[in-house]
Every structure is written in C-alpha cells, then in structure tokens.
Amino acid sequence: MEHGTFTDHSSATFSLTEEDHTLANAVRFTLNQDPRVTFCGYSIPHPSDARVNIRVQTTGDPAREVLKDACQDLMLMCRHVRSTFDKAVDEFRISNPVKEMNIDSKK
Amino acid sequence: MAENEGKEEEKKFSIWDLPDVPMGKLPPHLELQRTRVVCNVDAPIHTESIQYSGAYASMGVDNSLRLDHFSNNFRVEVVRLTEEVMEFDMIGIDAAIANAFRRILIAEVPTMAIEKVLIANNTSIVQDEVLSHRLGLIPISADPRLFEYMSDNDQPNEKNTIVFKLHVRCKKGGPRFTVKSDELKWLPQGSEFVKDSRSATSSSNSKPETYTSFTCRQDSLPDFVNNAPGPKYLDIITAILGPGQEIELEAHAVKGIGKTHAKWSPVGTAWYRMLPEVVLLKEVEDDVAEELKRRCPVNVFDIEDIGNGKKSATVARPRDCTLCRECIRGGEEWEKRVALRRVKDHFIFTIESTGALPPEVLFTEAVKVLEDKCERVITDLS
Numbered sequence: 459m460e461h462g463t464f465t466d467h468s469s470a471t472f473s474l475t476e477e478d479h480t481l482a483n484a485v486r487f488t489l490n491q492d493p494r495v496t497f498c499g500y501s502i503p504h505p506s507d508a509r510v511n512i513r514v515q516t517t518g519d520p521a522r523e524v525l526k527d528a529c530q531d532l533m534l535m536c537r538h539v540r541s542t543f544d545k546a547v548d549e550f551r552i553s554n555p556v557k558e559m560n561i562d563s564k565k
Numbered sequence: 566m567a568e569n570e571g572k573e574e575e576k577k578f579s580i581w582d583l584p585d586v587p588m589g590k591l592p593p594h595l596e597l598q599r600t601r602v603v604c605n606v607d608a609p610i611h612t613e614s615i616q617y618s619g620a621y622a623s624m625g626v627d628n629s630l631r632l633d634h635f636s637n638n639f640r641v642e643v644v645r646l647t648e649e650v651m652e653f654d655m656i657g658i659d660a661a662i663a664n665a666f667r668r669i670l671i672a673e674v675p676t677m678a679i680e681k682v683l684i685a686n687n688t689s690i691v692q693d694e695v696l697s698h699r700l701g702l703i704p705i706s707a708d709p710r711l712f713e714y715m716s717d718n719d720q721p722n723e724k725n726t727i728v729f730k731l732h733v734r735c736k737k738g739g740p741r742f743t744v745k746s747d748e749l750k751w752l753p754q755g756s757e758f759v760k761d762s763r764s765a766t767s768s769s770n771s772k773p774e775t776y777t778s779f780t781c782r783q784d785s786l787p788d789f790v791n792n793a794p795g796p797k798y799l800d801i802i803t804a805i806l807g808p809g810q811e812i813e814l815e816a817h818a819v820k821g822i823g824k825t826h827a828k829w830s831p832v833g834t835a836w837y838r839m840l841p842e843v844v845l846l847k848e849v850e851d852d853v854a855e856e857l858k859r860r861c862p863v864n865v866f867d868i869e870d871i872g873n874g875k876k877s878a879t880v881a882r883p884r885d886c887t888l889c890r891e892c893i894r895g896g897e898e899w900e901k902r903v904a905l906r907r908v909k910d911h912f913i914f915t916i917e918s919t920g921a922l923p924p925e926v927l928f929t930e931a932v933k934v935l936e937d938k939c940e941r942v943i944t945d946l947s
C-alpha cells in the first residue's frame with residue numbers, strides 16, 4: 459500500500475504487511491545504494507502488528523519505481539549469492555572427497 | 566546519517582595536512598572507518614555500515630553499489646561442511662543482507678513439526694499438554710519441500726500432513742519404561758482413529774471416517790519410497806512410564822515456519838561473526854612479546870626469532886580472536902601496540918541444522934525466501 463500525494467510522486471511511504479526487519483532492512487540498504495534516493499528509512503509502528511512502513515524520497519523519479527528497482531536489485535543480488543554459494547559448496551565437495559565419504563556412510 | 570559522519574571526519578583533518586589522495590580513492594583513515602570496526606578498550610567504534618551512495622561524493626568517491634561490482638567481489642568459501650553443521654565465509658556483502666539471511670534461516674525456512682496430538686489414552690504422569698509440547702519439539706526428518714501448508718479450512722490430506730502413532734505400555738510388575746522418540750511410528754495411510762460418527766451417512770460409507778482424508782497411501786508416492794518420514798533422532802526421551810501406565814496417541818505433523826513457533830525452526834541456531842583482524846602497530850619484542858603471547862587466551866600470537874637472540878611477536882591466528890581485549894588492557898602502551906579490528910564485509914557464517922535438511926540446502930532455501938519476498942513487493946507495486 460502506498461501513501462503519498464497526487465502531485466508529488468517523488469516521495470511516498472509504503473506500508474508492507476506480513477514483513478519485518480528482514481526485508482525492510484535489506485531493502486533500505488539497496489535503496490540507500492541508489493543515487494536517485496535522497497532519503498529512505500523504515501519503521502515498525504507497533505511490534506504486534508505484522509507491518510512495516512518504508513519511506514522513500516527521491517531526486518525526482520517516482521518513489522514507487524525506485525522502490526521496485528531496489529527490490530529488483532536485492533533479488534539479483536540474492537541470485538548471485540545463491541549461485542556463488544552453490545559453486546563454493548561443489549568446489550568444497552570436490553576438494554574434500556574423503557570427508558564427503560564419511561558423511562555418506564553415516565546416512 | 567552516513568553523510569554527516571563523513572563530514573565530521575573531514576572537519577577534524579585539515580585538508581592541507583593530508584597527503585594527496587588520488588581522486589576516486591578514500592584517504593586511509595576514512596577507508597579504515599568505512600571497512601573496519603575498531604575495537605577500542607572501552608568500546609568499539611565505527612560500528613555502522615556506511616550505506617548512503619553519496620556519502621563520499623565530495624571526494625569523488627562513488628559509494629553506490631552496482632551489481633557488476635558486487636558480482637565481481639562477492640565470494641563464498643566453505644570452511645566446514647558436515648551433515649549437520651556448516652561454516653563458511655561470506656565476503657563482500659553488507660550486514661543488512663547477511664542478517665536478512667540469518668533471520669530467515671531461523672524464522673522463515675519451513676520444516677515439518679508435530680502440531681496436533683490426538684490422545685486416546687494417557688495414564689502416565691506427564692500431562693497431555695506437556696507431552697504434546699514435547700512431541701512437537703522432536704525434529705522430524707522429512708523434506709518440507711514435498712509438502713504444502715495446511716490452512717485453517719484445509720482437510721488434512723497426504724500432501725500436508727504426516728501421521729505418527731505412539732502406543733506404549735509398561736508391563737505391570739516390570740521396571741519403569743522410558744519412551745523414546747523411536748516409538749513414533751509413521752502411518753502412511755493416515756489416521757487410524759475413527760471419528761465419532763453421529764451422522765447416519767457415515768455408516769453407509771465403506772470406509773469409516775478418520776481424522777485425516779488421505780486419497781492414497783503416502784508410501785506409494787515416489788518421494789517417500791526410500792526415505793520414510795520419522796523422527797531425526799531416535800533417542801529423545803518423551804516420557805517415562807511406571808508399571809501399568811500407558812500412552813496411546815496419534816501425532817499429526819504439518820508444515821510451518823519458525824516465526825509461528827520455534828519447533829518449526831530448521832536450525833539449532835544460525836549465526837555469523839565478522840572476521841577479526843589483529844594488527845601489531847609496532848614491533849613487539851623480547852619480554853613484551855612473551856607477555857603478549859601469554860595474555861591471549863586463544864593463542865593468537867606467535868613468537869619468531871629474528872636473529873641475534875632477539876624475539877618478536879607475530880599475529881599467527883587472527884581468526885581465533887574472540888575479541889576479549891585482554892591484549893590491549895593495562896595502560897596506554899598496550900593500546901598503542903595492538904589494534905583489534907573487525908572486517909565489516911567479511912562474515913563467518915555458521916549454520917547448525919536440526920536435521921530435516923542439510924545446512925547447505927537450508928541456506929539456499931533462505932536465499933530463495935528473500936527472493937520471493939522481493940518478488941512479492943514488486944508485484945504488489947506494479
């Protein structure tokens with residue numbers, strides 16, 4: 459849900475339900491890394507509400523688009539983390555075949 | 566906030582006193598502040614991560630993160646990997662994202678756990694609710710990816726429920742009997758308890774109505790042919806029966822996440838620490854070197870012979886440093902000898918799995934969960 463004004467799209471607050479620090483803090487990081495962002499922050503209005511408010515103010519681009527891009531960036535980073543991690547695990551398995559055999563024999 | 570931080574630093578240092586710094590590079594003191602937490606004797610400083618893209622704009626340094634830059638610098642190195650525990654180094658990522666992975670591992674990667682216990686008979690001294698709670702905490706070895714979540718108005722079926730039976734009796738006149746988790750027997754055909762049939766229609770049914778509605782036996786599904794679901798550890802004590810006591814129950818395990826209840830958490834715990842960096846600021850020799858080596862409880866320092874009977878201290882195992890600060894206690898001269906730092910973008914991650922999935926799979930699942938979250942926001946905003 460977006461809270462903003464009709465005349466100025468460059469600043470808005472987005473209210474995400476069922477989310478917490480996990481997503482908000484990570485998105486705040488990617489938002490901060492975007493040069494179009496002049497201000498961003500998040501708050502959790504009440505600890506027993508599963509809701510987080512993310513504030514985005516930009517240099518002129520629509521805040522909605524900037525937030526979307528930030529999520530996109532985060533997603534691409536995650537993809538890269540996943541592929542790098544899988545590669546590292548495979549490499550470890552190849553370089554430590556003895557240990558791996560022990561694990562299998564326990565199964 | 567990050568921007569102010571940068572400006573304050575600037576004020577303290579007159580620009581004329583600084584050696585020339587090439588454009589596009591930070592002077593060393595700012596680079597240190599950006600990349601390291603410095604652990605002083607009283608408290609750590611520069612603990613924040615400088616996230617704002619324009620934090621160093623005035624110095625011609627772009628602090629924004631571009632994906633190609635991230636991709637080129639991000640590294641993972643596996644240190645230890647067993648069936649249950651995994652330790653790896655994650656290098657070149659911000660704490661915000663590393664922490665998101667940790668939080669997801671603990672609270673949002675699903676597993677199967679016993680949620681409903683139907684008790685037919687319990688004459689043991691363990692009360693029904695306590696027994697049920699204990700059963701819930703037993704790690705179930707079943708791949709949660711093969712199951713669906715069960716919502717409030719769903720019927721328990723073969724896709725969302727695993728049924729276990731526990732029926733034990735302690736012989737009269739015999740010794741006490743310890744009920745361990747291996748007594749939980751998988752029922753691939755679903756519940757055996759027949760529902761109270763007050764309605765006339767059920768009597769006409771050929772099959773009596775039970776507490777689950779399985780359309781087929783779970784062991785006929787290819788996923789379970791070779792790995793029957795069951796408790797991960799067979800020696801968890803759930804109750805102790807005295808002579809003549811009996812427990813008969815059925816336990817229904819469903820899919821859930823740690824946010825709802827810790828029994829669904831797939832990890833014993835998952836944590837990270839930043840890589841410690843121990844730096845000798847000046848040569849430490851002879852008696853002082855011995856003293857330094859003796860001070861460190863985890864043996865970070867080594868002593869080296871540097872010829873003509875002189876000895877000097879070296880930092881041999883900085884990774885072991887627990888940051889107890891013992892080596893910088895006892896006056897200013899010690900603080901001037903050793904610097905304790907932590908590398909802000911190097912995380913030593915440890916994942917302890919409870920058994921449903923191996924730790925490396927848990928991590929990939931956690932990353933996928935974060936991806937899904939992003940996707941949800943993107944679709945919400947479009």
Ligand code: SF4
Nearest residue numbers: 861886887889890892
């Ligand atoms: S802080 Fe403690 S563990 Fe680390 S080097 Fe100093 S004495 Fe050793």
